[in-house]
Amino acid sequence: MEILAVENLNFSYPLCKSKALEGMSFSVEKGDFVAVCGATGSGKSTLLRMLKRELTPKGDLSGVVKYEGKALSELDDYTSACKIGFVMQRPEQQIVTDKVWHELAFGLENMRVPNAAITRRVSEMACYFGIEEWFEKSVSELSGGQKQLLNLASVMVMQPDILLLDEPTAQLDPIAASDFIATLAKLNRELSLTIIIVEHRLEDVIPVANRLLALGDGRLLEYGDTRGTVEKLRFLPSLLEGMxxxxxxxxxxxxxxxxxxxxxxxxxxxxxxxxxxxxxxxxxxxAHSTNAALEFNDVFFRYSRELPDVLRGLNIKVYEGEIFCILGGNGSGKTTSLCAAAGLNRIYAGGIRVFGKKLNEYKNNSLYNGCLTLLPQDVQTVFLRNTVREELEDAKAEAYMLPYDLSPLMDKHPYDLSGGEQQLVALAKVLAAKPRLLLLDEPTKGLDAYAKRMIIDIIKKLRSSGITVIAVTHDVEFAAECADRCAMFFRGEITSLGIPSEFFAENSxxxxxxxxxxxxxxxxxxxxxxxxxxxxxxxxx
Amino acid sequence: MKDFSDLNPITIFIYFFAVIFVAMFCMNPVILAVSLAGAVCLFMLRNGAKQKRSHAFFFLMFIVMALINPLFYHNGVTVLFVMNDNPVTLEALLYGIAASAMIIAVLYWFRSFSQLMTSDRLLYIFGSVSPKTALIISMSLRFVPLFGTQAKRIDQAQKALGLYKEDNAVDAIRGKGRVFSVMTTWALENGIVTADSMTARGYGTGKRTFYSLYRFSRFDAVLIASSLALFALTMTAAAYGTLDFVFYPAISPPKLTPFAFIAYLSYCVLVFIPVIIEAEERLKWKYLLSKI
Structure with a gap:
């Protein structure tokens, strides 16, 4: 049975000459699991927002979207809000209230559902998603994966027929991401819920999706069963990269x-x-050089006296001119060690040397000038100004010195850029201090395949210009492609270390x-x- | 197991209101002694033998406050001794003790109150009056800490970029100013996503209800009724002057009429309600355990 139909949809944003979506027509059957792929800017998110009336952006729109044979604009408020659920990319920002149970009830409160019915539905949902254990917690205590699961559950509690997801796993680590996709597959299989998901990272999605929809420049390239569509798409390098x-x-x-x-x-x-x-x-x-760029000798660190050690006798030696990737699970101390190297976390035992000099011998910010810089995981924290131009002037960065081109982005607001572009601008700002040692925290998080490729190329270029790069990452594919040496972190220590071909061949x-x-x-x-x-x-x- | 914290927040609120109101407006040694004993009992029952240091601190505060009054206030007919040409009187000393007992008792009541009234429970009380206000409070409870952590992250990120020198005060202040201004942008940006998430789930389609985890049981009704009745009894006695205790110029305690006796008794019951509930539950539990 057809549940959703898109008929000749055209859309352009105000003050924009080119169309964001053009001549789009397709239909979705009940119980379908549709994966939507396409490069950044191909209109994936716009298309998804067209399918949810409340979130449809303002602009020039023609064509019609029908839910169960009825145009979206003719639906009543209740059906429109409840029957079509929407989950967005950023887990943190979607949460409205302060407690888990309250977040679950939020949508039902809006629909004026009586208290007894809310209790029943909320408890049922909490059971299904395994939320019981953290049901009464504050949302700020949850991990990223738990937050996104909560967002999914608080949409599911409204009993939708269609679930729309806009890059739901982009901000999650790979394990949380595949758990999330597995939950979606379970919903699709057990409740025959119709799912339409936009994703960059298709590794986990393709095997569970039964249909694939490919977009390019606002047009529908291919739509059909997954295997057949993939076979047709393999001639398009831009799409193949993310497969x-x-x-x-x-x-x-x-x-x-x-x-x-x-x-x-x-x-x-x-x-x-x-x-x-x-x-x-x-x-x-x-063969690495003999001079160490960064040295950790038996470093111990904890965040406060009552808490356990995060780094326990950590020893690392990173040599000049290499790309060193640190991998490991959540909470294994990867980011903590990076912050310790940047002098942001004060260690209580052991010693850290940067280019042979102890950290505390770098007086008066000399550590951050021409020596070492840290690019944090959330690159938005790097931006302070209203345009990219001001941002670069602020940091005294010279755009022509960069190994890539930022000129098309100069007058945009940093927050309006795509994830990959933000990463590039932030990197430009960081490079302005002319570091010899560059610390990167999750440089590929939330990036599409194209942007990832670009970051890998840039990091390699930086290495050949003599910069030592240390990257903390969850992304094994990234580490395999660009690292000279990889290290595995476990409980605040390094448990294995080696060049990628040996390192990954030994892990199973x-x-x-x-x-x-x-x-x-x-x-x-x-x-x-x-x-x-x-x-x-x-x-x- | 029904302990005091399992009650409906409204019950807890009314109970504390009744107890604290009497304790604050009745300067009667019996009432104050009962109130202090009850408050300390409840707190210790709920927290066990922990927090010895804070108990010692409150005891010290009690002594200091009790001694301050006679040292600075010299009214009263019974002179104990003369210090620096000023008489120290028995009446002033007793008044000091009564006043500090009141303050300490109220402080202890509030300590228990703030432990029991978590943000969830306070919100429930707001929610039953105005669901909208309650939602706004809930959202701010979420947003304010989020704002704080983000500001800290930005500060750290900027520090590691090394753009601002720490030993230069002007530079440092300018840096903090920029962090603050970008936080406004961030909050707005953040707000758009939250707003989308709200409308996507049907916010703004009409009046909304307020869900809560708390039920109103018959036990709550009984407890509210008895708290209010006991409170009314005590307050009527106080209003008729039956409990008036005169400190100055000479001590003159009120007569122990049957009415006064009833008032004392009812306040005593009121104060020890939670202690009785908790103790009874514990006994019952022990009894059950011994059977298991």
Whole structure:
């Protein structure tokens, strides 16, 4: 049964010549799980907002969106608010009230549902989502993943028929993100809830979605069942970049067998089609310089006297001119160690040396001038001005010195930029201090594949200009592609360390999808590039 | 298990209002002694033997406040001794003790009150009067700490960028000013997302209700009725002057008429209601446990 129909939808924002959406027509069946993909600025979010009356932006609109055969504008308030649910990107900002239970009840309060019915629905929802344990907590005590789950639950409590999600996992770490997607799959499977999700990171979404909708420049490129659409899309490099590793490998190899979507299918695809007489690529040797850029010697740190140690006897040595990636779970002390290196967290035992000099020997901000800078996880905290131009002038940054071009963004407000652009402007501001050691906290968080590629290229360029880079990240694919050495953090210590090909080959869970696909068949494969090379060397069976 | 904190917030509110009101406006040694004993009992019952230091502090405060009055106020007929040519009188000393007992008792009542009245419970009381105000309060309770943490993050980020020198006062102040101004932008930006999230869930489609986790049981009704009755009894006696205790110039206690006796008794019951409830529950629980 058709639940949602979009008929010849055109939309342009006020004062904008180009159309944000053009001639869009498609229909969604009840129980469909639709993944929407497309590059930044292709109109994904705009399209999603068109499907929810309350959030439709102002502008020039033609065409019609129908819910169960009725135009959205003809729906009554109750149906429109309850039957179409919407979850946005930022977990923190969507929460309205101060307590978890109150947030769950918020939508039902608006709908004037009697107290007894609210109790029933809220308790049912809390059970289903496993919220009981933190039901009476303040929302500020929750982790990012819990906050987003709360946002989902407080929409679900209104019993929607369609759920619209706008990059819901962009701000979450990979484990919380795949848990979230798994919850969506469960809702879709058990309640036959119709889901339309916009995502950059398709690794987890593609395997559970039954339909894929691709957008490009406000137009509908392809729409259909997932596997078929993916096969058609593999010729578009801009879209292929964000696809799961199996699809990327398939897209590069130009093969006519059906397209693999998951790690399991990818493995099968390789074993079926390619031999393994050549098992590994020639080993790359890596020699670091002998001068240490940053040294931690038995560092201990805790946030306050009552709390446990976050760093327990941490030892790291990062050498000049290398890219060093720190991986690890939430709360393992990654960010804390970065802040300690930047002198923001005062350690209580051990010593930190930056370029051979103790931290406290850097007097009067000399640490932050021409020596070390930290780019925090939330790049919005870096911005203080109203335009990018002012921002750069403020930091005395010279735009022409940068390895990338910011000129099209100069007169925009930093908050209006996309995630990738914000990262670039913040990086420009940080580089203005001419650091020799650059500390990055989650540089790829919330970025699409294109922006991620750009950040990787820039970091590599910075290294070749002599800057040492230390990046804390959850993103294994990023670390595999750009790190010289990787370190795994666990409970405030480093538990393993090595160059990517060895580091990821030894891990069996905490590793890249390409590695998982080829484990035991090829050796030392870390990136899709490696896998592609090996497949080509071995040739078709 | 029904302990005092499980009651409906309105019951708790009315109870504390009744007890504290009497304690604050009745300068009668019996009433004050009962009130002080009840307040300390309730607090200790709820917190156990912890917070010894704060008890010691309150005791010290009690002594100091009791001694200040006779040292500075010399009214009264019974001179105990003369200090620096000023008489120290028994009446002033007793008045000082009574006054500081009142202050300490009220402070202890408020300590228990603030422990019991969490933000959830206060909001419930607001919510039953005006759902809109309650929502605004709830949103601010969420937003104010969020604002604080974000300001701190921005401050740290800016520090690590090294744009402002710390030893230069002008630079430092200018830096803080900028952080504050960008916080306004951030708050507005943040507000748009929150507003979207609210309208998406049907906010603004009409009058809204206010949901709460608290139920109103028969026990609450009984407790409210008895609190108010006991309160009325005590206050009527006080209004008729039955409880008036005269300190100056000479001590003259009120006569112990049957009416006064009833008033004392009813205040005593009122004060010890929570202690009785908690103690009874504990006994019941112990009894049950011994059977299990």
């Amino acid at each position: 799961p590793a199996a699809v990327r490998l398939f897209g590069r190899l130009d093969n006519d067998s059906p397209c693999p979507l998951t790690v399991r299918e990818g493995r099968h695809f390789i074993e079926e089609n390619y031999g393994n007489s050549v098992r590994s690529l020639p080993a790359v040797s890596y 869970f905490y590793t890249t999808a390409a590695n998982r696909m080829t484990r035991g068949y090829y050796d030392g494969v870390v990136t899709v590039d490696d896998a592609e090379k090996l497949c080509r060397q071995n040739g078709r069976k």
